[in-house]
Ligand SMILES: Nc1nc2c(c(=O)[nH]1)N[C@H]1C(S)=C(S)[C@@H](COP(=O)(O)OP(=O)(O)OC[C@H]3O[C@@H](n4cnc5c(N)ncnc54)[C@H](O)[C@@H]3O)O[C@H]1N2
């Protein structure tokens with residue numbers, strides 16, 4: 154057999170294909186992004202705390218800033234009586250000194266005035282009403298007189314009570330976030346809190362999704378005889394977004410080499426990765442294979458898996474943009490995406506682990522037969538509470554309705570040709 158023939162006849166394992174794809178990719182160059190645009194991205198540099206958090210001593214309660222000695226022994230029968238000498242709202246810059254026998258009305262988040270050592274919540278006081286404890290303060294506009302007058306405090310106020318100290322959450326020089334952190338909402342909160350408006354991250358890859366097939370029409374159009382709706386471009390675009398990419402759905406291109414080449418050439422400018430579906434098998438109109446096999450930079454292989462046997466991966470265009478050519482059957486395209494494209498997107502983002510976790514579960518029902526020598530990915534419903542998994546639909550790679558009812562893939566290893574009910578199996582949850 155010729156060398157070429159040997160390569161053509163070779164069957165590659167799922168793991169070999171994943172490793173070849175990952176080995177060919179390097180994370181995208183970092184970009185300075187607005188912190189919200191950086192959501193889900195990986196931080197490239199350590200971010201130190203640049204400003205103390207909280208930035209100044211402030212009150213954690215709506216109440217009165219006091220000198221603690223003035224409240225010593227205060228009780229319901231013998232309240233401390235203090236003069237209210239000011240009113241500090243959050244955002245106020247001016248400060249009033251609290252002298253012995255005085256207090257200042259203060260709001261949550263407002264700076265603690267000099268002289269004050271603690272805050273008495275308004276509920277510990279008469280709120281200046283001259284009667285018993287109150288539940289809150291009247292609005293300033295309705296009762297501006299609440300900012301002055303006499304206040305009774307019914308409890309002794311401990312030193313430092315209800316004061317959030319400057320720097321008690323984070324101090325300058327401490328690490329705020331380490332390089333490699335994936336920015337979720339709490340991390341974005343911290344960046345904003347320390348005053349960072351932008352941050353250097355590996356950006357989300359821009360993924361262009363193109364489906365191929367002259368039989369395809371777009372949802373909303375009426376399929377003619379022999380035509381079907383293009384579902385892959387939607388599934389793959391959604392899956393790319395789910396994996397963290399910025400995805401562009403180009404839609405369906407007919408099985409015409411020139412149209413496909415023109416379309417892809419137009420898309421290269423906005424693509425870090427191109428994903429195609431269809432046209433990779435052995436038919437006379439398998440346009441993706443026809444176009445890219447000729448260029449020589451995309452390798453088409455058969456894998457020992459079901460669904461998803463025919464696969465292509467390589468580089469195209471002047472910048473060597475990576476391209477994943479997935480098979481057209483809807484379940485094959487989706488499963489291939491989960492196994493190969495999702496890790497590729499995560500590798501480009503610098504996120505780890507790149508692969509979805511695999512869990513062990515008990516099989517409810519049986520797998521009557523599975524092809525020997527192929528790793529089979531059956532659609533399934535996984536119930537984590539019971540660590541149990543049930544098959545959904547059959548093995549056919551056209552079963553898109555069953556796919557929509559599944560939330561996991563059940564992995565049947567290459568050497569396994571059937572599984573008994575109750576068997577311990579490997580499951581890839583998809584959510
Ligand atoms: N003689 C052989 N025929 C086939 C083989 C083989 O080894 N020898 N492999 C089969 C396997 S396995 C697969 S998977 C498919 C892969 O085919 P292609 O990637 O070339 O895909 P198409 O032929 O274009 O389409 C296959 C199937 O999927 C439907 N399809 C395609 N695109 C979409 C879309 N965007 N949305 C919805 N459905 C789509 C298409 O209509 C076909 O029914 O080849 C087997 N054949």
Ligand code: MOO
Nearest residue numbers: 460461462485550
């Ligand atoms: O590999 Mo195909 O994906 O079995 O239908």
